[in-house]
Amino acid sequence: MLKSAVWVTGFALSAVMLAGCASTPPPTDQMAVSRAAVDSAVRAGATEHAAVELASARGKLERAQAAMTANNHVEARRLAEEAAVDAELAQARAAAFRARTAAAQVDQSIRALREEVERTQPPAAGGAVSSGVPR
Amino acid sequence: MKSRLTRGCGTAAVLTTALLVTACATIPPENPQVNEARAALLAARAEPTVVQAAALELQQAESALLRAEQAWNARQDINETRHLAYLARQRVAIATEVGARHAAEQRVSQAEAQRERVRAEARQQDALRAEQRARTAQQEAILAQQQASVAQQQMQTARAQADSAAQRAQQLEEELQQLEAKQTQRGMVVTLGDVLFDTGSAQLRSGAVRSLERLSGVLRDYPERRVLIEGFTDSTGSASNNLALSERRADSVRQALISRGVPPQQVELRAFGQAHPIASNETAEGRQLNRRVEVVFSDASGRFALR
Numbered sequence: 001m002l003k004s005a006v007w008v009t010g011f012a013l014s015a016v017m018l019a020g021c022a023s024t025p026p027p028t029d030q031m032a033v034s035r036a037a038v039d040s041a042v043r044a045g046a047t048e049h050a051a052v053e054l055a056s057a058r059g060k061l062e063r064a065q066a067a068m069t070a071n072n073h074v075e076a077r078r079l080a081e082e083a084a085v086d087a088e089l090a091q092a093r094a095a096a097f098r099a100r101t102a103a104a105q106v107d108q109s110i111r112a113l114r115e116e117v118e119r120t121q122p123p124a125a126g127g128a129v130s131s132g133v134p135r
Numbered sequence: 136m137k138s139r140l141t142r143g144c145g146t147a148a149v150l151t152t153a154l155l156v157t158a159c160a161t162i163p164p165e166n167p168q169v170n171e172a173r174a175a176l177l178a179a180r181a182e183p184t185v186v187q188a189a190a191l192e193l194q195q196a197e198s199a200l201l202r203a204e205q206a207w208n209a210r211q212d213i214n215e216t217r218h219l220a221y222l223a224r225q226r227v228a229i230a231t232e233v234g235a236r237h238a239a240e241q242r243v244s245q246a247e248a249q250r251e252r253v254r255a256e257a258r259q260q261d262a263l264r265a266e267q268r269a270r271t272a273q274q275e276a277i278l279a280q281q282q283a284s285v286a287q288q289q290m291q292t293a294r295a296q297a298d299s300a301a302q303r304a305q306q307l308e309e310e311l312q313q314l315e316a317k318q319t320q321r322g323m324v325v326t327l328g329d330v331l332f333d334t335g336s337a338q339l340r341s342g343a344v345r346s347l348e349r350l351s352g353v354l355r356d357y358p359e360r361r362v363l364i365e366g367f368t369d370s371t372g373s374a375s376n377n378l379a380l381s382e383r384r385a386d387s388v389r390q391a392l393i394s395r396g397v398p399p400q401q402v403e404l405r406a407f408g409q410a411h412p413i414a415s416n417e418t419a420e421g422r423q424l425n426r427r428v429e430v431v432f433s434d435a436s437g438r439f440a441l442r
Contacts, residue, residue, distance in 0.1 A: 078214075078215075078218045081218070081222060082218065082221060082222065082225075085222050085225040085226065085229075086225065088229055089225050089228050089232065092228075092232035092233055092236070093232050095232070095236050096232045096233070096235040096236040096239065099235075099237075099239035099240050099243070100235070100236075102239065102240075102243050103239040103240075103242040103243050103246070106242070106246035106250075107246065109246075109250070110249055110250050110253065113253055113254070114253055117253060117254075117256075117257040121257065121261075
């Protein structure tokens with residue numbers, strides 16, 4: 001009986017305290033950081049090459065703004081933080097995509113160079129090619 | 136006022152947690168999101184490209200994961216833990232992307248070096264081929280030079296041979312001049328006159344000995360030369376008698392040469408009788424001149440010019 005009483009009191013207290021703790025400050029700094037991260041990701045080409053992560057970041061940013069307006073600062077902070085990390089990931093993916101594309105282009109150009117070299121050079125006059133008549 | 140409230144909130148939260156912890160006294164169960172995040176981080180740490188290129192990003196993921204673990208172990212805050220685990224997983228993904236970008240950039244920078252290698256190899260091949268061509272040309276030049284030198288030697292030898300042949304011919308001429316030989320269109324000709332024979336016969340007189348000795352000596356010294364012994368008579372008597380006589384006289388000379396050691400193959404015989412007179416048959420002197428034996432010399436290869 002004592003145990004359940006302690007439990008009830010404990011829960012009641014935490015509910016009151018947690019409700020009171022809803023007045024954590026609004027995460028305006030984090031929102032600014034997150035917006036900047038989204039912009040940075042767009043500049044890095046995330047719109048084309050990391051659309052999913054960018055959309056996720058933008059969506060969370062909107063929800064964070066709505067949470068702020070509803071004075072749900074804890075939720076707003078979390079959403080803003082997640083938006084920022086999503087934007088960072090979008091940027092990293094876009095950069096990796098561009099680097100891979102550049103590497104593929106370079107590989108292609110080297111292949112083309114090799115082919116050109118083989119085309120313009122006559123076949124090797126070594127022992128590999130056998131001729132019927134000895135010199 | 137706000138700060139006092141925050142401090143009050145914090146203290147109350149701690150008290151609540153303490154109450155709950157002492158009341159429950161159980162070990163907190165594992166959090167699946169935290170475990171997922173940790174597994175992802177371990178997998179990323181196992182990739183050498185990620186470890187090499189994204190050490191900072193991995194560190195950030197590590198910090199986020201620790202915060203998630205703390206939030207779970209200390210407070211079992213499901214929502215905060217889920218949120219922090221999400222951050223940690225995203226940070227791991229960022230580290231992986233940075234690793235991939237770095238690897239691609241490495242390929243690009245290596246590719247430049249590779250391109251240079253391909254070009255350098257092509258240049259080297261060109262240089263080798265040019266060198267080979269130069270060597271071949273050099274060898275051909277040496278060969279040509281050697282051939283030219285051989286040709287020159289051959290020419291010199293031929294010239295020397297020609298010179299010595301000419302010398303030899305000259306010497307033969309000089310020797311035959313002692314026999315009063317004449318240079319004709321057909322070659323050198325030694326004429327043995329009528330006086331060398333008994334009248335009307337093919338018998339050689341002793342006065343012919345010297346000429347015969349000289350002739351045989353010459354023929355032995357110049358074995359490349361053959362002689363054609365031609366017999367002639369004047370027009371006195373019958374043609375058939377004259378033909379027979381001219382043949383007997385020519386043969387006498389032939390036998391005389393052979394008996395002095397001249398090989399028979401070197402001496403040919405032809406009889407013309409009264410044909411081809413060289414003087415008028417009306418006078419005695421002329422007739423005597425017509426009665427002759429001509430010894431015609433071949434060229435240096437043993438050939439005779441036709442009459």
